[in-house]
Amino acid sequence: xxxxxxxxxxxxxxxxxxxxxxxxxxxxxxxxxxxxxxxxxxxxxxxxxxxxxxxxxxxxxxxxxxxxxxxxxxxxxxxxxxxxxxxxxxxxxxxxxxxxxxxxxxxxxxxxxxxxxxxxxxxxxxxxxxxxxxxxxxxxxxxxxxxxxxxxxxxxxxxxxxxxxxxxxxxxxxxxxxxxxxxxxxxxxxxxxxxxxxxxxxxxxxxxxxxxxxxxxxxxxxxxxxxxxxxxxxxxxxxxxxxxx
Numbered sequence: 389x390x391x392x393x394x395x396x397x398x399x400x401x402x403x404x405x406x407x408x409x410x411x412x413x414x415x416x417x418x419x420x421x422x423x424x425x426x427x428x429x430x431x432x433x434x435x436x437x438x439x440x441x442x443x444x445x446x447x448x449x450x451x452x453x454x455x456x457x458x459x460x461x462x463x464x465x466x467x468x469x470x471x472x473x474x475x476x477x478x479x480x481x482x483x484x485x486x487x488x489x490x491x492x493x494x495x496x497x498x499x500x501x502x503x504x505x506x507x508x509x510x511x512x513x514x515x516x517x518x519x520x521x522x523x524x525x526x527x528x529x530x531x532x533x534x535x536x537x538x539x540x541x542x543x544x545x546x547x548x549x550x551x552x553x554x555x556x557x558x559x560x561x562x563x564x565x566x567x568x569x570x571x572x573x574x575x576x577x578x579x580x581x582x583x584x585x586x587x588x589x590x591x592x593x594x595x596x597x598x599x600x601x602x603x604x605x606x607x608x609x610x611x612x613x614x615x616x617x618x619x620x621x622x623x624x625x626x627x628x629x630x631x632x633x
Contacts, residue, residue: 389588390510397591398502398512404521405604408574409448412513413505414549415498416470416489417455418596423445427453427498430460437462440497440545443566445571447499453506457496465543469550470494486546497549499533511552511583517576523604524580525592527597528558532575532589544579552581558590595631598601 398411417423430438438446438454439462446452458472467473471489503511514524523538536558539547544564552559559581567573582590597603617625617632624633 389508389584391506394505394509394512394587395503397587398505400591400595401514404598405516405523407514407516407520409515410451410501410503411515412444412447413500413502413507413509414511414513415497415507416494416549416553417457417496418494420495423455423498424453426506427455427500429457430454431457432460432504439463439566439570440466441566441571441573443497443499444513444515444545445567447501450519450571451501451504453498453500453504454497455498460496463545466497466545469543469546470497472496480606487550488546489550489553500553508552509584510517511549511581511610512587513548514580514582515577516580519605519607520576521578521580523597523602523607524559524594526602527594527600528590529593532558532593535586548579548581552583556585558582558586 394413401407401411428434432434437460438456440456443454443456447454456466458467461467461472462624468475469486469488471491473491474491475484475488475492495620498507516524537551537555538560540562542564544561544567545558547561561579561581563573563577563579568575598605600606622632
């Protein structure tokens with residue numbers, strides 16, 4: 389896909405799902421030449437440091453393009469798991485208990501709203517509520533659903549970036565406390581990472597699903613007794629000798 393395709397899909401997701409914040413275009417940076425014009429470097433340009441969750445928050449809420457290099461970080465998690473510092477047994481004094489990018493492979497990470505990003509991302513990161521998340525997951529084909537993993541424990545900046553890039557799978561991630569304490573994350577949010585290589589297929593399935601009953605726009609919440617049952621419900625209820633009308 390071209391940059392314009394990612395932008396178009398970002399606008400579609402934001403509009404159809406009625407997302408409160410923009411999906412993010414995330415790219416790992418191998419060299420400074422990969423940093424696009426207009427990107428903010430927190431320490432160099434603004435004189436302060438940020439945690440990665442704060443960078444996600446600024447990009448999705450304020451629409452900032454931010455390049456986070458080693459010197460910009462204020463939290464150890466991304467430094468260790470993105471391979472920005474040496475965490476070998478020799479350096480740390482103990483063996484690692486987590487996966488990480490190879491030390492020195494990347495110099496940092498770039499984030500921007502998907503709708504305006506001027507680069508091809510490595511993955512798309514969506515913050516959504518559970519209803520919006522369900523609409524995305526249930527739109528996926530059975531094959532793609534089987535390529536989906538879940539991460540419930542710290543660090544969410546690691547689970548949402550490193551794991552999908554290393555495995556090539558979708559990841560549903562529970563935000564860690566830093567998202568709430570430091571980055572304006574809300575209590576109803578989840579994180580959903582889509583590798584760029586899967587994003588075209590994901591959007592193809594998602595667009596097709598918008599005419600279906602389980603699309604975000606078509607679900608009408610209510611509590612009705614004896615609601616109209618789908619035919620499959622009626623069939624099995626009749627087999628069990630239960631009321632179906």
